[in-house]
Amino acid sequence: xxxxxxxxxxxxxxxxxxxxxxxxxxxxxxxxxxxxxxxxxxxxxxxxxxxxxxxxxxxxxxxxxxxxxxxxxxxxxxxxxxxxxxxxxxxxxxxxxxxxxxxxxxxxxxxxxxxxxxxxxxxxxxxxxxxxxxxxxxxxxxxxxxxxxxxxxxxxxxxxxxxxxxxxxxxxxxxxxxxxxxxxxxxxxxxxxxxxxxxxxxxxxxxxxxxxxxxxxxxxxxxxxxxxxxxxxxxxxxxxxxxxxxxxxxxxxxxxxxxxxxxxxxxxxxxxxxxxxxxxxxxxxxxxxxxxxxxxxxxxxxxxxxxxxxxxxxxxxxxxxxxxxxxxxxxxxxxxxxxxx
Amino acid sequence: xxxxxxxxxxxxxxxxxxxxxxxxxxxxxxxxxxxxxxxxxxxxxxxxxxxxxxxxxxxxxxxxxxxxxxxxxxxxxxxxxxxxxxxxxxxxxxxxxxxxxxxxxxxxxxxxxxxxxxxxxxxxxxxxxxxxxxxxxxxxxxxxxxxxxxxxxxxxxxxxxxxxxxxxxxxxxxxxxxxxxxxxxxxxxxxxxxxxxxxxxxxxxxxxxxxxxxxxxxxxxxxxxxxxxxxxxxxxxxxxxxxxxxxxxxxxxxxxxxxxxxxxxxxxxxxxxxxxxxxxxxxxxxxxxxxxxxx
Amino acid sequence: xxxxxxxxxxxxxxxxxxxxxxxxxxxxxxxxxxxxxxxxxxxxxxxxxxxxxxxxxxxxxxxxxxxxxxxxxxxxxxxxxxxxxxxxxxxxxxxxxxxxxxxxxxxxxxxxxxxxxxxxxxxxxxxxxxxxxxxxxxxxxxxxxxxxxxxxxxxxxxxxxxxxxxxxxxxxxxxxxxxxxxxxxxxxxxxxxxxxxxxxxxxxxxxxxxxxxxxxxxxxxxxxxxxxxxxxxxxxxxxxxxxxxxxxxxxx
Numbered sequence: 020x021x022x023x024x025x026x027x028x029x030x031x032x033x034x035x036x037x038x039x040x041x042x043x044x045x046x047x048x049x050x051x052x053x054x055x056x057x058x059x060x061x062x063x064x065x066x067x068x069x070x071x072x073x074x075x076x077x078x079x080x081x082x083x084x085x086x087x088x089x090x091x092x093x094x095x096x097x098x099x100x101x102x103x104x105x106x107x108x109x110x111x112x113x114x115x116x117x118x119x120x121x122x123x124x125x126x127x128x129x130x131x132x133x134x135x136x137x138x139x140x141x142x143x144x145x146x147x148x149x150x151x152x153x154x155x156x157x158x159x160x161x162x163x164x165x166x167x168x169x170x171x172x173x174x175x176x177x178x179x180x181x182x183x184x185x186x187x188x189x190x191x192x193x194x195x196x197x198x199x200x201x202x203x204x205x206x207x208x209x210x211x212x213x214x215x216x217x218x219x220x221x222x223x224x225x226x227x228x229x230x231x232x233x234x235x236x237x238x239x240x241x242x243x244x245x246x247x248x249x250x251x252x253x254x255x256x257x258x259x260x261x262x263x264x265x266x267x268x269x270x271x272x273x274x275x276x277x278x279x280x281x282x283x284x285x286x287x288x289x290x291x292x293x294x295x296x297x298x299x300x301x302x303x304x305x306x307x308x309x310x311x312x313x314x315x316x317x318x319x320x321x322x323x324x325x326x327x328x329x330x331x332x333x334x335x336x337x338x339x340x341x342x343x344x345x346x347x348x349x350x351x352x353x354x355x356x357x358x359x360x
Numbered sequence: 361x362x363x364x365x366x367x368x369x370x371x372x373x374x375x376x377x378x379x380x381x382x383x384x385x386x387x388x389x390x391x392x393x394x395x396x397x398x399x400x401x402x403x404x405x406x407x408x409x410x411x412x413x414x415x416x417x418x419x420x421x422x423x424x425x426x427x428x429x430x431x432x433x434x435x436x437x438x439x440x441x442x443x444x445x446x447x448x449x450x451x452x453x454x455x456x457x458x459x460x461x462x463x464x465x466x467x468x469x470x471x472x473x474x475x476x477x478x479x480x481x482x483x484x485x486x487x488x489x490x491x492x493x494x495x496x497x498x499x500x501x502x503x504x505x506x507x508x509x510x511x512x513x514x515x516x517x518x519x520x521x522x523x524x525x526x527x528x529x530x531x532x533x534x535x536x537x538x539x540x541x542x543x544x545x546x547x548x549x550x551x552x553x554x555x556x557x558x559x560x561x562x563x564x565x566x567x568x569x570x571x572x573x574x575x576x577x578x579x580x581x582x583x584x585x586x587x588x589x590x591x592x593x594x595x596x597x598x599x600x601x602x603x604x605x606x607x608x609x610x611x612x613x614x615x616x617x618x619x620x621x622x623x624x625x626x627x628x629x630x631x632x633x634x635x636x637x638x639x640x641x642x643x644x645x646x647x648x649x650x651x652x653x654x655x
Numbered sequence: 656x657x658x659x660x661x662x663x664x665x666x667x668x669x670x671x672x673x674x675x676x677x678x679x680x681x682x683x684x685x686x687x688x689x690x691x692x693x694x695x696x697x698x699x700x701x702x703x704x705x706x707x708x709x710x711x712x713x714x715x716x717x718x719x720x721x722x723x724x725x726x727x728x729x730x731x732x733x734x735x736x737x738x739x740x741x742x743x744x745x746x747x748x749x750x751x752x753x754x755x756x757x758x759x760x761x762x763x764x765x766x767x768x769x770x771x772x773x774x775x776x777x778x779x780x781x782x783x784x785x786x787x788x789x790x791x792x793x794x795x796x797x798x799x800x801x802x803x804x805x806x807x808x809x810x811x812x813x814x815x816x817x818x819x820x821x822x823x824x825x826x827x828x829x830x831x832x833x834x835x836x837x838x839x840x841x842x843x844x845x846x847x848x849x850x851x852x853x854x855x856x857x858x859x860x861x862x863x864x865x866x867x868x869x870x871x872x873x874x875x876x877x878x879x880x881x882x883x884x885x886x887x888x889x890x891x892x893x894x895x896x897x898x899x900x901x902x903x904x905x906x907x
């Protein structure tokens with residue numbers, strides 16, 4: 020936690036140059052991936068990996084809003100993802116518009132449906148928090164999956180097929196990447212506003228927040244709606260990528276996988292979520308032999324991160340060796356040198 | 361009528377097992393103030409222990425039972441010491457994530473060791489059945505319900521009459537005050553985990569005797585339903601866990617027995633629905649009391 | 656004019672009558688003390704005033720407006736803010752952010768406005784930043800603005816809690832044992848600060864305190880609670896001389 024000091028110091032004086040660096044990183048990554056794709060220098064599996072990273076990043080970022088900023092554990096994130104995926108792809112499968120309209124329409128329908136689901140579920144669990152809230156979200160996630168199996172038009176347990184694919188992987192990546200950036204902008208703006216501060220205040224001390232006139236219920240619902248809308252969009256991208264979806268794509272295991280991304284990246288750390296989502300998608304692909312051990316690793320990671328976070332030695336270690344602190348020391352040395360020179 | 365009675369007995373059976381598991385959740389939640397997500401998976405490990413000792417080691421049946429209970433209790437004890445104890449002062453969310461991690465860990469170890477395929481027990485309790493007015497009731501049903509009742513009464517006496525039991529009550533009321541009275545909190549929490557997990561071991565025996573199968577996921581769904589039962593009866597209440605368990609068991613047996621075919625696919629959904637409705641409408645359950653938050 | 660009027664206030668937890676038939680009137684601009692032995696129900700009165708608990712009996716009026724049984728949020732909006740006996744800061748937020756949370760309802764831009772970064776949002780955020788820094792300066796916390804609240808030393812945490820409460824622009828400020836854990840020198844500074852704050856922010860203050868020196872030094876009037884009941888009420892020096900009060904503190 021101690022390294023947060025450094026972080027917030029930076030946050031309070033966002034300068035033009037750091038904004039420029041961010042834009043350069045965003046454009047640079049896109050330019051690099053597109054160049055590789057368009058020149059045919061990227062293997063097919065890496066092409067699809069780059070799209071998969073995108074929708075997983077959106078999932079991790081949106082769950083981080085709930086877990087890291089609101090401080091509540093949602094174990095039903097896969098449920099909102101499912102609502103978005105099914106609503107969006109049913110729109111695309113059962114309508115006859117031109118491709119472009121179908122994709123945009125699917126995103127809108129998916130986002131809206133997931134948002135409504137998020138609104139209904141969060142409004143019904145206002146009184147709950149902690150363990151009870153977590154288990155109820157788990158239950159809702161599973162109920163959504165059960166419903167998908169018996170509702171008409173979803174294809175039942177066999178799955179929904181015939182979802183139009185992206186015209187090309189490059190288009191798919193561009194589309195998904197755009198939504199990653201949009202997600203990031205939305206979350207950053209929200210978190211740095213009075214609303215974001217209210218949400219973090221609720222996480223840190225509910226009673227104090229209430230005494231300062233913060234409407235806890237309103238923010239709980241707002242956070243869940245934003246998170247579920249984003250998860251819904253990720254679901255739509257996923258279904259266009261996979262072109263065939265089934266209830267088992269949205270199991271409790273997926274909710275845990277997203278949670279692992281958030282936990283590895285650091286609760287409340289958006290950049291961390293992005294990197295962790297990338298790692299969780301890419302590493303199993305590189306280490307196919309370890310596929311059987313994937314879930315086992317997740318379990319160990321969850322336990323280890325929590326235990327290390329609580330360990331008193333961690334704070335000392337970070338104080339001395341975190342990359343940010345090291346960088347600062349280096350800069351200071353540089354300054355001194357230039358001063359003396 | 362015959363169908364109804366045998367469905368009801370089925371439900372009572374299932375409910376008795378839920379009740380035993382619910383007790384474990386309830387005690388741990390009451391005393392350590394945490395939802396032990398891995399509790400259901402302790403049953404799974406217990407069932408595998410039973411499976412190995414019966415089919416592979418071919419030990420005498422009473423020894424296998426004892427082994428199953430001891431292994432479950434030890435597992436509960438070890439998990440608490442290694443994973444939960446260092447987090448006594450951590451946020452509830454950190455504890456919960458760790459518990460989910462432990463649950464996942466146990467499941468995946470079982471998956472690696474035993475594979476995902478369901479293991480079948482050879483029948484190890486041959487008790488026959490009792491014929492009452494044209495209905496044949498397997499004797500095992502009586503054993504299950506009887507065991508559950510005996511444990512409930514025993515546990516109630518243990519908590520009310522013994523020093524350790526009273527210490528548990530004190531810790532669940534007010535940890536700080538209990539500590540000032542000289543109660544060893546860590547020891548009390550350890551004992552709670554041992555008892556809760558031993559009950560899970562007994563539940564594993566009863567479950568295996570009736571259904572004769574085990575797979576790595578046996579515990580997880582089972583655990584959630586039992587947790588629903590614990591909440592239903594009121595967390596921290598022994599009779600509550602019993603009544604909650606039986607109600608959920610009977611309800612489940614009735615819905616799977618009487619609902620039209622395509623809806624049974626969603627039968628697990630019903631247990632979840634009960635859990636949600638219960639937590640939203642009456643999170644304190646039937647026998648639970650409301651806590652006053654200190655500011 | 657009367658700012659706060661409490662009439663026959665009472666609450667029971669189960670069978671226990673924690674506060675019974677409590678009456679109190681505070682005039683605008685007063686610095687009022689609430690004292691009593693441990694467990695007398697002082698903090699419970701604060702919790703009743705701020706909507707943490709719902710009273711079983713009685714009524715509470717703020718500026719003539721009935722606020723009995725209202726939620727904490729409504730009560731804060733009506734003009735009451737408080738600090739806590741066991742400090743309750745937003746530990747993982749910076750000192751500046753803590754005060755900004757206090758300013759939450761002073762600006763009213765919506766969620767959409769923040770997502771689109773509309774001009775109204777930018778102007779409001781600038782005002783929030785300025786006001787928060789001003790408040791920090793009053794409590795000489797501006798140097799610590801970007802440190803995590805949990806890293807502040809104890810005395811500064813108490814100050815920050817007061818600054819945060821003042822940020823919500825209360826007319827009545829409730830301080831729950833502000834001098835707890837402070838040494839005599841810090842307590843003396845705190846007394847000065849409370850007086851200063853009352854004038855500067857034009858706020859009425861009701862405080863719970865065990866340090867009699869502080870109470871005698873700054874409170875014009877006090878009320879003594881004992882076992883949830885009103886024991887004595889009136890001008891500070893004379894109430895402290897009341898034999899019943901001395902008996903309650905020293906025992907028989």
